[in-house]
Amino acid sequence: MRYTAFIHKDPDSDFGVSFPDVPGCIAAGETIEAALKNAAEALAFHIEGIEADGDPVPVPRSPDDILSDPSFGEDRQGAIVASVPLVRDLGSTTRINVSLDLGLLKAIDEEARERKQTRSAFIASAVRKEIAG
Structure with a gap:
């Protein structure tokens, strides 16, 4: 299972990663590669917490669905779109x-x-490593 992620980079900051389908799950890294590695770990940890709370795990939407969702217009601006695997x-x-x-x-x-x-x-x-791509 893979979740769509937005990667942002502001001046004088690390790369930040957020997941439109998993609100509150964020990660960062000095490089895009490091940010994506940290994002996969953050995603697994966040999903574990959701399950521990007894809440339903969000179903990942396709990148096309995320990109066409008008509620993410601001989040999409200037973002690199990536696919992050959930490996638990x-x-x-x-x-x-x-x-x-x-x-x-x-x-x-x-x-x-x-x-x-x-x-x-x-x-x-x-x-x-192969799944993480």
Whole structure:
């Protein structure tokens, strides 16, 4: 699931990120890349809080719907529009069956060993980076 975000940059400030479908959820970063990384973490944390309060999780609208919504006219002005993935840690791991080419599996194991990670931790880390884009 991805949420549309607005990125703004004022002079002498970091990049700021807000989510039209998740009021109150904001993030910032010195670079756009850092701001988006922080935005993904803020989004997951904010959604966790919404669920803990027993409130419904906002359904993300498409970028086209957000951009055509007149209530966001001011927020859109000068903004870069981005798509931020919602990736949550649910506190539980599960075993899965995945088929990989043997050469790729060996490369994964070598890289994981060099990083002092398990195969699972390495794959999870790589997938998170790929989803974050």
